[in-house]
Amino acid sequence: MFARLLYESFRRQKRRKLLAGVAITLGVAVATAMIAVATDIGDKINRELRSYGANLLVTPQEDTLDVEIGGVNLKPPSDGNFLSEADLPKIKGTFWRNNILGFSPMLPVNVSVDGSGHAQDATLLGTYFARKLTFGKDQFTTGVHSTNPWWRVEGSWPADDSEDVLVGEHLARKLAQHPGDAIDIAGQSHRVAGILSTGGAEDDQVVAPLQVAQQILGKPGAVRRVYVSALTKPEDALARRDPKTMSGALWDRWYCSPYVQSIAYQLQEAIPHSHAEQIRQVAQNEGTVLSRIQGLMLLVTLAALFASALAVSAAMATAIFERRREVGLMKALGAGNLAVAALFFAESTLLALLGGVAGFFAGSLLAHRIGRSIFNSQITIQPVLFPVILAIAVIVTFAGSAAAIRRAVHFDPVFALRGDA
Amino acid sequence: MSSAPQTPQSVAERRSGSTHRSMFLRMLVRAAVLRRGRAASALLAMVVAAAVATAMMNLYVDVQAKLRKEFRSYGANIVVVGKDGASLPPDALAKTESVLGGRGIAVPFAYVVARTSAGQSVVVAGTDYDRVQRLNHWWSVSAWPSGLQEALVGMRALPAVSPDGKPFDLSFQGHTIHLTAAGTLQTGAAEDSRVYLPMTEFFVWSGVPPSTIEVAATGSSADINAIVGRLSEVLPTVDVRPVRQIVEGEARVLGKTRATLYAAAILIILTAALCVLATLTGWVFDRRRDFAIMKALGASEGLVSGFFAAEAAILGVVGALLGFIVGIGIAAWIGRVNFNAPVVPRFSVFPVVLVGSIAVALLSAIVPMSLLRRVQPAIILKGE
Numbered sequence: 001m002f003a004r005l006l007y008e009s010f011r012r013q014k015r016r017k018l019l020a021g022v023a024i025t026l027g028v029a030v031a032t033a034m035i036a037v038a039t040d041i042g043d044k045i046n047r048e049l050r051s052y053g054a055n056l057l058v059t060p061q062e063d064t065l066d067v068e069i070g071g072v073n074l075k076p077p078s079d080g081n082f083l084s085e086a087d088l089p090k091i092k093g094t095f096w097r098n099n100i101l102g103f104s105p106m107l108p109v110n111v112s113v114d115g116s117g118h119a120q121d122a123t124l125l126g127t128y129f130a131r132k133l134t135f136g137k138d139q140f141t142t143g144v145h146s147t148n149p150w151w152r153v154e155g156s157w158p159a160d161d162s163e164d165v166l167v168g169e170h171l172a173r174k175l176a177q178h179p180g181d182a183i184d185i186a187g188q189s190h191r192v193a194g195i196l197s198t199g200g201a202e203d204d205q206v207v208a209p210l211q212v213a214q215q216i217l218g219k220p221g222a223v224r225r226v227y228v229s230a231l232t233k234p235e236d237a238l239a240r241r242d243p244k245t246m247s248g249a250l251w252d253r254w255y256c257s258p259y260v261q262s263i264a265y266q267l268q269e270a271i272p273h274s275h276a277e278q279i280r281q282v283a284q285n286e287g288t289v290l291s292r293i294q295g296l297m298l299l300v301t302l303a304a305l306f307a308s309a310l311a312v313s314a315a316m317a318t319a320i321f322e323r324r325r326e327v328g329l330m331k332a333l334g335a336g337n338l339a340v341a342a343l344f345f346a347e348s349t350l351l352a353l354l355g356g357v358a359g360f361f362a363g364s365l366l367a368h369r370i371g372r373s374i375f376n377s378q379i380t381i382q383p384v385l386f387p388v389i390l391a392i393a394v395i396v397t398f399a400g401s402a403a404a405i406r407r408a409v410h411f412d413p414v415f416a417l418r419g420d421a
Numbered sequence: 422m423s424s425a426p427q428t429p430q431s432v433a434e435r436r437s438g439s440t441h442r443s444m445f446l447r448m449l450v451r452a453a454v455l456r457r458g459r460a461a462s463a464l465l466a467m468v469v470a471a472a473v474a475t476a477m478m479n480l481y482v483d484v485q486a487k488l489r490k491e492f493r494s495y496g497a498n499i500v501v502v503g504k505d506g507a508s509l510p511p512d513a514l515a516k517t518e519s520v521l522g523g524r525g526i527a528v529p530f531a532y533v534v535a536r537t538s539a540g541q542s543v544v545v546a547g548t549d550y551d552r553v554q555r556l557n558h559w560w561s562v563s564a565w566p567s568g569l570q571e572a573l574v575g576m577r578a579l580p581a582v583s584p585d586g587k588p589f590d591l592s593f594q595g596h597t598i599h600l601t602a603a604g605t606l607q608t609g610a611a612e613d614s615r616v617y618l619p620m621t622e623f624f625v626w627s628g629v630p631p632s633t634i635e636v637a638a639t640g641s642s643a644d645i646n647a648i649v650g651r652l653s654e655v656l657p658t659v660d661v662r663p664v665r666q667i668v669e670g671e672a673r674v675l676g677k678t679r680a681t682l683y684a685a686a687i688l689i690i691l692t693a694a695l696c697v698l699a700t701l702t703g704w705v706f707d708r709r710r711d712f713a714i715m716k717a718l719g720a721s722e723g724l725v726s727g728f729f730a731a732e733a734a735i736l737g738v739v740g741a742l743l744g745f746i747v748g749i750g751i752a753a754w755i756g757r758v759n760f761n762a763p764v765v766p767r768f769s770v771f772p773v774v775l776v777g778s779i780a781v782a783l784l785s786a787i788v789p790m791s792l793l794r795r796v797q798p799a800i801i802l803k804g805e
Contacts, residue, residue, distance in 0.1 A: 199665030311696035318703030
């Protein structure tokens with residue numbers, strides 16, 4: 001009998017049920033999309049923050065003091081120690097290798113540049129542009145293209161195995177250089193592949209593939225420093241502690257967290273005779289910006305949950321309120337309060353489950369669209385979200401209908417049937 | 422008192438007019454009072470929707486300014502440097518500050534390469550400690566020097582200039598200065614290899630004026646470009662460059678955040694409108710007996726429609742007013758919790774919320790009304 005009542009209620013009141021179901025579906029869809037976006041936004045913004053450039057710097061351990069003003073190196077170029085280029089792929093062998101988005105080795109050399117008859121001393125910076133490297137079975141591409149996204153080239157990027165160079169825009173103006181011109185660097189002619197604009201010291205420099213700089217310096221395989229761009233976790237109390245004072249379990253936790261400090265430590269382990277340090281300007285600010293944006297999205301998600309809960313309960317209340325006459329009839333035929341309430345609750349649960357499932361998929365689609373259009377990447381939806389969303393849908397629908405059901409149950413059947421309620 | 426003769430006709434006209442109006446008002450008021458439960462729930466839905474909409478719009482407008490402030494902790498976004506490494510004109514800092522007009526900080530830097538007593542080259546920089554502290558929050562400094570002959574020494578420079586922690590000498594073009602390392606500086610970048618001195622002391626010793634001014638200007642990228650343009654105008658002999666690394670990174674992150682917030686705001690406002698629609702539709706539909714009685718008593722279609730529309734509009738206005746106040750409160754709370762600064766109320770949002778609320782309320786009244794209009798009053802009164 002109960003099952004038949006339930007079935008008939010859905011069969012006969014299709015329009016009304018559809019309306020309530022649509023309200024639940026929409027509410028759940030909005031909630032799902034917002035929760036999915038809010039849980040994933042940390043990772044997405046973290047990646048966007050990487051457009052600020054590298055947050056770690058690896059230098060030789062026993063290095064001499066840098067003597068550098070405004071990007072111009074005043075130290076004899078062969079002075080001091082170097083890292084070995086052959087060790088660099090090992091960066092991709094560290095514990096947090098998947099968090100390391102890219103690295104760029106740098107080797108500055110002082111050279112004399114001669115283009116169109118103007119001779120001048122300048123710094124030549126050897127680096128990777130988009131170099132293909134392998135570590136074990138992994139193949140990856142790294143270089144300034146990914147670590148320094150604000151670098152802009154008019155013309156084309158040189159290939160990493162070519163002799164072509166980029167000329168900084170200020171230097172190019174002084175030397176009257178254009179893409180495709182030939183330029184004399186340290187007595188050798190190179191093709192200018194493009195004009196580089198960075199808004200930094202590189203605007204007055206020549207940027208060349210790493211092996212060109214090594215050749216000029218006469219030190220094959222030498223690298224002065226390596227900039228590493230890594231996804232990190234915002235610093236907390238544990239991150240700031242000195243790892244040397246930690247106990248075993250704590251140290252493991254520190255080592256296995258992607259703090260900028262522990263990634264620096266692992267880089268030092270991977271590259272022999274190196275010293276890795278966070279670039280505080282980038283690394284320290286990431287945490288604050290990230291936590292602000294995450295906090296904002298969390299609060300906005302709360303508002304979204306609240307609004308959708310309200311929409312669902314409003315729809316349910318209206319749907320039940322319209323069925324007083326039915327309640328009157330049921331009670332006149334001898335149904336108890338419990339039986340009436342049970343019927344309504346069963347109906348709401350069914351609606352909530354149906355709406356919840358539909359809403360979850362609609363919301364996943366919505367989150368997917370948001371991810372695509374804003375971040376150009378997938379927003380991952382944790383499977384654990386599904387039961388959570390379903391539970392929330394049922395609870396909210398229950399809570400929304402409770403007051404209306406209570407009122408419906410307490411109608412006097414006589415009034416309800418006469419239509420005076 | 423007016424002395425105009427009062428004809429019975431004019432009295433009747435006036436009376437009928439006033440009765441008409443007062444009856445209309447009374448019906449509106451009684452409808453709200455008698456069915457306060459339903460009216461209150463409809464109003465509540467309206468208030469919540471208006472509040473959520475207000476809060477989201479306020480946040481959307483204000484969050485950019487709030488986040489920009491956070492982004493300024495990344496430091497300078499404009500650098501002013503002498504052309505080809507030349508020094509800046511002596512009035513460069515004053516001119517820069519006048520262009521900024523308080524909307525940012527300008528910090529001068531001067532650099533020389535000095536020699537330690539062991540013959541090692543080291544870069545010595547002169548700057549303004551107070552300003553640099555406000556510009557570069559990420560500088561990790563053990564102690565800021567306060568007295569004369571005290572220097573701030575970079576972590577990597579420390580072993581070179583003062584390996585045993587004793588006072589040290591630095592010489593530049595025959596002038597020697599005697600210093601103690603009052604504090605150490607760590608940044609992970611070029612600053613670690615330098616020794617920092619207060620600007621006046623640096624100038625007395627080396628005679629070299631500032632060659633760089635780092636500027637952290639607040640505002641949108643258009644504001645920054647305008648500042649760069651005006652700086653190049655007042656300082657024609659120097660190079661003014663935006664720091665692209667900082668400016669572009671900020672624009673990118675900010676753009677994505679705003680887009681996400683925009684999507685969220687639209688979703689939330691739509692949901693809230695839906696909630697109002699559901700509640701109000703039910704409310705109007707519930708009152709089909711009032712509707713039938715009015716029609717049975719001879720009210721015209723227009724009057725009845727006008728009555729329900731007026732009711733919905735009043736609900737919209739009251740809901741928008743209350744919701745606006747609540748929404749500003751919510752936005753301020755979010756600002757305080759998340760940014761440690763309240764979100765400034767934007768009253769420009771109010772007309773939008775008001776019009777939106779009335780529109781949604783009217784829409785929710787029109788749908789059930791058009792359904793009811795097709796039904797004979799007798800059928801409704803019979804209760805079918």
